[in-house]
Amino acid sequence: MSDTATPEQTAEIDDQSKRDFLFVSTASVAAVGTALAAWPFIDQMNPAADTLALSTTEVDLEPIEEGQSITVVWRGKPVFIRHRTAKEISEASAVKSADLIDPEGDAERVQKPQWLIMVGVCTHLGCIPLGQKSGESKGDFGGWFCPCHGSHYDTSGRIRKGPAPKNLAVPEYSFLSESKVKIG
Amino acid sequence: MDTNNMHPVMKWVEHRLPVFSFLDHSLGTQYPTPKNLNYWWNFGSLAGLVLVIMIVSGIVLAMHYTAHVDYAFNSVERIMRDVNYGWLIRYIHMNGGSMFFIAVYIHMFRGLYFGSYQAPRELLWIIGVFILLAMMATAFMGYVLPWGQMSFWGATVITNLFSAIPLVGDSIVTLLWGGFSVDNPTLNRFFSLHFLLPFVIVGLVVVHIWALHVHGSNNPTGIDVKSEQDTVGFHPYFTVKDFFGMGVFMIFYMFFVFYAPNFFGEPDNYIPANPLVTPPHIVPEWYFLPYYAILRAFTGDFFVYQIVSLGGLLMDAKLAGVLAMFASILLLLFMPWLDGSKVRSCSFRPIMAMAFWIFFLDCLVLGYIGGKPAEGIYITIGQFATFYYFAHLLVIVPLVSRLERPKQLPDSINASVLKAAE
Ligand code: HEM
Ligand code: FES
Numbered sequence: 028m029s030d031t032a033t034p035e036q037t038a039e040i041d042d043q044s045k046r047d048f049l050f051v052s053t054a055s056v057a058a059v060g061t062a063l064a065a066w067p068f069i070d071q072m073n074p075a076a077d078t079l080a081l082s083t084t085e086v087d088l089e090p091i092e093e094g095q096s097i098t099v100v101w102r103g104k105p106v107f108i109r110h111r112t113a114k115e116i117s118e119a120s121a122v123k124s125a126d127l128i129d130p131e132g133d134a135e136r137v138q139k140p141q142w143l144i145m146v147g148v149c150t151h152l153g154c155i156p157l158g159q160k161s162g163e164s165k166g167d168f169g170g171w172f173c174p175c176h177g178s179h180y181d182t183s184g185r186i187r188k189g190p191a192p193k194n195l196a197v198p199e200y201s202f203l204s205e206s207k208v209k210i211g
Numbered sequence: 212m213d214t215n216n217m218h219p220v221m222k223w224v225e226h227r228l229p230v231f232s233f234l235d236h237s238l239g240t241q242y243p244t245p246k247n248l249n250y251w252w253n254f255g256s257l258a259g260l261v262l263v264i265m266i267v268s269g270i271v272l273a274m275h276y277t278a279h280v281d282y283a284f285n286s287v288e289r290i291m292r293d294v295n296y297g298w299l300i301r302y303i304h305m306n307g308g309s310m311f312f313i314a315v316y317i318h319m320f321r322g323l324y325f326g327s328y329q330a331p332r333e334l335l336w337i338i339g340v341f342i343l344l345a346m347m348a349t350a351f352m353g354y355v356l357p358w359g360q361m362s363f364w365g366a367t368v369i370t371n372l373f374s375a376i377p378l379v380g381d382s383i384v385t386l387l388w389g390g391f392s393v394d395n396p397t398l399n400r401f402f403s404l405h406f407l408l409p410f411v412i413v414g415l416v417v418v419h420i421w422a423l424h425v426h427g428s429n430n431p432t433g434i435d436v437k438s439e440q441d442t443v444g445f446h447p448y449f450t451v452k453d454f455f456g457m458g459v460f461m462i463f464y465m466f467f468v469f470y471a472p473n474f475f476g477e478p479d480n481y482i483p484a485n486p487l488v489t490p491p492h493i494v495p496e497w498y499f500l501p502y503y504a505i506l507r508a509f510t511g512d513f514f515v516y517q518i519v520s521l522g523g524l525l526m527d528a529k530l531a532g533v534l535a536m537f538a539s540i541l542l543l544l545f546m547p548w549l550d551g552s553k554v555r556s557c558s559f560r561p562i563m564a565m566a567f568w569i570f571f572l573d574c575l576v577l578g579y580i581g582g583k584p585a586e587g588i589y590i591t592i593g594q595f596a597t598f599y600y601f602a603h604l605l606v607i608v609p610l611v612s613r614l615e616r617p618k619q620l621p622d623s624i625n626a627s628v629l630k631a632a633e
Contacts (some may be wrong), residue, residue, distance in 0.1 A: 069386070072400065078390045098487065102391030140461050151529065153371040154364070154489040173366075174491055176507065176585050190510055192527045 047126045083211035085203070088142065088160045096159045098147060105147035105155055106198060107171075108208075111182065116140045118169065119183035126187075129194045136197050144208065145184045146198055149173040151191035156180060171195070235446075237424060243442035244449055245419065245430035247628050251325075253456035254318035258550075260457055261311045266409050269353075270302040276356065277524065278402035280395045283358035284483045302472040308350050309475040310464045312498035315343060323546070326555030327429040333547040335422040342415045347499070349408040352401040354496060355393075359480030364493050366393045366401070374454050375530040388584075392486060433555030434620055441624035443497050456525060497587050500581030501574055505537040507585050508597035515598050535597070542604050549604060552612035559618040563611050571602045 084101040086108065091097055096109040111119075116133070118156050120140075124130040137143055151173065157163040157169035158180075166172030166179035168187045173180075178189030185194040200210045214222055217231070225231050235241045275294050290297035319339065322328055328336035355366045370387050374380040389396030423587040427436065436442055443449075456480055475497060479490045495503050509516050510531030516531050517523065526534075542549075557564035573596050580593040621627035 072386050072389055074385065075388050075396070078396065082391065083372045100487070103486055104392045152368040154368070154493070155487065175489065175493055182309075190528060192529050 029175045032162060051092065052150070066079055083209055085209050087205065088208060093141070097211070098159050101146075101198065107143070107145055107147040107195070109143040111141050111143050113180040115169070117145070119181060119185075122181065122183075122185075128186045131183075131185060131194055134187075136183050136194070137203065138200070142208075143182075143184060143195065144200055146196040147171075148196070149175065149178055149191055150186065150193040150195065151176055151178055151189070156195075222541075237420075238450065239446045240444035242424070242445040242555075243427065243436070243439070244445045245428055245436055245441060245624050246443045246448070247430050247432065247624050248428060248452075249431050250456065251317070251321040251431075253453060253460075254314050254321060256453040257456060257460050258311065258314040258318055260460070261307055261314055262409070262412060262416065265304065265307045265311065268300050268307060269406070269409065271300050272304055273406060276402075278356070279397050280358060280484070283356060283384070283398060285358040299468070302468045306464065306472060306475060308353065308496070308555075309467075309498065310460075311346060312350070314460070315346065315471035319343070319543075320571060323570075324557045324564070325429055325431060326433050326550065326552070326557065327544045328557050329550065329552075330547065331426050332422070332429060333417060336457055336547060337544055338415060338419045338422060340540065342412060342419060344540065345408055345412050345415060349405060349412065350496065350498070352408070354480075355398065355401045356405060356570070357480060358398065358484045360482045360484055360490050361477045361480040361493070362486075363393060363484035365495055366397065366491055368493060370397075372533045372536075375527075375533045377526075377530070394486075408577075429555060430624060431556060431558060432621055432624055433559070434624060434627075437623050438625070463523040478617045494582055497578065497582070500579075502536050502539060502581070504577040504581035504593045505539050505597045505600065506532045507581075508532070508590075509535055510590070510596045513570065513594050513597075515601070517596070535601075539600060540600075546604075549608045550612045551609060551614070552617065554617040554620065560612075560615055561618070561622055562615045565607075566603065566607050566611055568605075570600075572597045573603065 037209060079135065082102050082207055084099060084106070086097075086099050086107070089109075091108065091110045093110050094112050096107060098105045099105055100106070119133040122133070124132070133140075136145070147155055147159070154175035155175050156166075156171035156173040156178070158165040164172045164174075166178050166188075168181035170182045171180040172178070173189065173191065176190050178191035179187050180191075181187050183194075184197075188194070198210050200208050203209050214225055217225065232241075272290065275286065275290050275297065277283055287301070290301050292298075294300075322336060322339070351369060355362045370384055370393060373383045373387065376383060385391065387397070388394065389400060395531075427442075477494065482490075482494060494500070509528045511528050512522065513528070515535075516528050518529075520526050520531055520552055552560060552563070554560060557567055576592065576596045577600065580596060583589045584592070620629065
């Protein structure tokens with residue numbers, strides 16, 4: 028009877044599927060286990076607890092006159108704090124979103140219009156834009172200019188021209204008092 | 212190998228671990244090598260020589276170097292001024308990086324011209340591309356170690372490339388930095404990896420040579436070895452030739468070490484890293500300039516960008532530039548299949564030979580543009596050269612190799628040698 032399996036053959040097939048099952052489940056457990064064991068070796072590269080602990084900076088705004096900027100260091104990066112003039116504020120809020128590469132209203136970028144606080148790192152490849160000191164180029168839009176590959180930012184720190192894809196980032200910050208901010 | 216007339220000690224060793232016959236079959240009289248190899252075939256052994264020099268000089272530097280942002284720059288200056296012969300060892304290492312790339316780039320162009328990547332040497336070629344990638348990572352991280360201005364800003368710009376990746380880009384950059392900017396954790400891990408990777412390269416080189424020895428070297432005619440008449444034993448013929456090449460190359464190398472040690476360097480790297488001041492003109496080391504030019508060619512109005520991103524829908528120009536830069540190297544992996552010719556050597560493919568030389572010039576142009584500021588005419592030239600780079604690999608090579616009718620090949624390597632001697 029060629030179309031029915033002999034008892035031996037059936038036994039063999041049963042055994043085979045049992046072996047396949049054991050093989051696949053062993054391999055799966057090993058793969059998951061390896062992946063889990065790999066995680067600590069990847070995650071150790073992320074910022075360590077002490078690096079994270081240093082990640083807020085407090086700044087006294089009292090001495091900054093209108094029209095002045097200061098640069099503070101936060102998380103190893105420069106943060107630009109600008110005491111904007113009324114003219115700068117009105118220029119920044121007058122821009123239509125159709126003219127922006129990364130549309131964002133000026134009001135969304137500040138908590139108090141006179142204080143513009145943002146990370147001073149060009150969103151292209153990380154250079155530090157010019158425009159903080161009085162003699163430096165402020166670019167075509169009166170804000171900041173990145174010399175590395177020519178990105179122009181406006182008085183709200185928004186990208187207007189050049190290769191950078193995004194506006195200068197606004198960090199998390201909160202006013203501790205009228206003239207004190209905590210960044211981070 | 213005839214063990215009978217060996218020294219008893221050698222015989223004792225050979226019986227337990229057959230190193231002597233292994234050497235004889237790898238680099239000795241028993242390794243048949245095409246007898247028509249020209250001097251372009253010297254650059255593999257030269258790259259190997261430089262690798263050894265880099266490891267020896269690097270291990271010595273590591274004995275005096277301190278991987279900490281507050282001390283790294285000064286520890287390198289101490290190597291230069293106070294450590295006995297420290298200046299020599301550092302200049303050997305510093306210029307060795309450039310020599311390594313000179314040797315390897317010539318080695319690769321040799322492969323491209325003579326079709327050495329074609330069957331049955333595809334894997335040999337692919338391993339070679341991986342060696343190039345590992346070298347690039349090693350050199351990039353090594354350049355960060357002295358913690359000068361170019362070290363810092365080069366590291367910042369290059370690690371920021373990964374921020375172009377959609378969604379996870381910023382997390383990847385934080386993971387690479389171990390913080391929120393290039394800082395002490397970054398320097399530490401780069402030192403660790405800079406120490407490790409050269410040994411990974413040694414491993415890759417072993418596999419590369421293993422693959423080479425399966426089918427032996429290609430040769431200037433590109434035709435297969437057919438009989439014993441086509442070959443000579445590697446030793447003494449090519450051991451001598453390789454040593455001679457090494458002598459000439461070392462004169463070239465040591466000229467820079469002793470008379471122009473900072474020729475390949477950037478003066479800005481002798482200014483300690485300052486995270487708050489970007490140098491006005493950031494340039495990578497010369498061996499990265501062509502890729503840097505490709506990266507920067509991708510601006511919003513570059514027609515190649517407009518096409519590949521479907522008019523800007525698919526990705527922004529920054530991501531496109533990063534992808535193009537990686538693609539410019541990864542495409543080389545596919546050379547064995549992009550080239551559909553039955554004939555290897557460009558000596559018998561005049562149109563392909565011309566295309567090769569234009570491509571070579573194009574790479575030089577890209578290198579030149581990569582070192583210039585991205586403005587005015589440089590942008591236009593860089594964009595055209597970038598376009599041509601990809602056009603060569605993706606259009607010209609596949610078409611020319613399939614359409615060109617090669618010249619008559621010699622009957623054998625031996626016949627071509629005899630004809631040349633007439
Ligand atoms: C594949 C081979 C290697 C390449 C391409 C390479 C490349 C480089 C480069 C370009 C620099 C920067 C030189 C400068 O401007 O000062 C450097 C520095 C350094 N390398 Fe390497 N390297 C290699 C192997 C090694 C090895 C094996 C070690 C040690 C285990 C090592 C240890 C160092 C140290 C300590 C520095 C910092 C000191 C200095 O800047 O002179 N390198 N390397
Ligand atoms: S990093 Fe600012 S324009 Fe490129």
